[in-house]
Amino acid sequence: AQTVTQSQPEMSVQEAETVTLSCTYDTSESDYYLFWYKQPPSRQMILVIRQEAYKQQNATENRFSVNFQKAAKSFSLKISDSQLGDAAMYFCAYRDYGGATNKLIFGTGTLLAVQP
Amino acid sequence: EADIYQTPRYLVIGTGKKITLECSQTMGHDKMYWYQQDPGMELHLIHYSYGVNSTEKGDLSSESTVSRIRTEHFPLTLESARPSHTSQYLCASSEPLRQGADTFGSGTRLTVV
Numbered sequence: 001a002q003t004v005t006q007s008q009p010e011m012s013v014q015e016a017e018t019v020t021l022s023c024t025y026d027t028s029e030s031d032y033y034l035f036w037y038k039q040p041p042s043r044q045m046i047l048v049i050r051q052e053a054y055k056q057q058n059a060t061e062n063r064f065s066v067n068f069q070k071a072a073k074s075f076s077l078k079i080s081d082s083q084l085g086d087a088a089m090y091f092c093a094y095r096d097y098g099g100a101t102n103k104l105i106f107g108t109g110t111l112l113a114v115q116p
Numbered sequence: 117e118a119d120i121y122q123t124p125r126y127l128v129i130g131t132g133k134k135i136t137l138e139c140s141q142t143m144g145h146d147k148m149y150w151y152q153q154d155p156g157m158e159l160h161l162i163h164y165s166y167g168v169n170s171t172e173k174g175d176l177s178s179e180s181t182v183s184r185i186r187t188e189h190f191p192l193t194l195e196s197a198r199p200s201h202t203s204q205y206l207c208a209s210s211e212p213l214r215q216g217a218d219t220f221g222s223g224t225r226l227t228v229v
Contacts, residue, residue, distance in 0.1 A: 033215055045206065045220040052215055089156065097214060103149065103174070104218055108158040 002027045004094050006107035013082045014115050020067075021077045021110045023092030030054075032096035034068070034075045035104070040088040048090070051075065079112075087114045119143045122207050122221035129197055129228055137192045137224045139207035147210035148190040149218070152176060152203050159206065165190055197228040 003026045013019035025034070036048040051059045051068050058066050063083075067076045079086055092107040120141040129135055141148065146167040151159040151174075161174030165184040179201070180194050190209075194201055207221040 035217055037220075044222045045208075047217040047219075050215065050217055091159070102147070102210075103161055103164060106159045109156075111156065 002029070002094055002096065002105050004092055004105050004107040006092055006110050008110045009108070010111045010113070012113045012115060013079070013086075015082055015084060017082055018078060018080045019082055019112065021079075021090050021092075021112065023075045023077070023107055025073050025075065025092075025094050027073070027094065027096065029096040032094060034066075035093040035095070036064070036066070036075075036077045037091045037093060037106075038086075038088045039091065039109075040085075045091070049077065082114050084114050084116060087112055120207060120209055120219050120221045122205075122224050124224060125222060126225050127227070129226070131196075131198055131228055133197050135194050135197055135226070137205055137207075137226070139190045139192070139221055140188050141190075141209045141219070142188060143209060143211075143219065144187060145209035145211065145219075146187065147212075148184070149208045149210075150174070150180075150182060150190070150192050151206040151208065152178065153206055153223075154203055163192065197226075199228045202226060202228050 005024045032053045034051045038048045039045040049061045049064050063080045065078045089109045091109045093104045123138045148165045150163040152162050153159045160176035162178040163182040165171045171182050204223050204225045206223045208218040
């Protein structure tokens, strides 16, 4: 079964600095998709960035970028120039289309604090 | 702006009451999901639907039930609420494309007293 592991329950970063959140996953599929979602306190979960496994180029969305290492099954999120609004719980998620459900599989989350 | 709506946002209810949590989306997505999430914790899939009249139980056993009579509407019902049902319930729907992401509602925070 596919699993997603986030080994950092909490992280902290100074405003304007860079932080990297770790995510590893386990799968026997070759075609899958990876996502990072952000959940601010008491607010809606939103998509931060997505990566297609067959694309070697790392995805980038403004200050957010990923380091996708397919062989190592690693998918880390880098936040540059951190802002106070980046403080949130961040979830790594995986989806493939090899089974019947195609559901998202989430990690346990990393709570990111941004210090002014 | 969110295209998936959940009501109520907060609900405090007594033990034994029947409740329905509403979820509606305006995007025409076939796939919809209900997750249960305790504060600061991971999401657990409790129900999903791939279209009208299609519902399945998720990974986490739940005493709740769901229905999907219309594409845009995916309500969750608890026939008899208990304190153990206290949690946050998130509704989501998926884009039809393979690389599509899920859109989440704002959630319903349920407290059973």
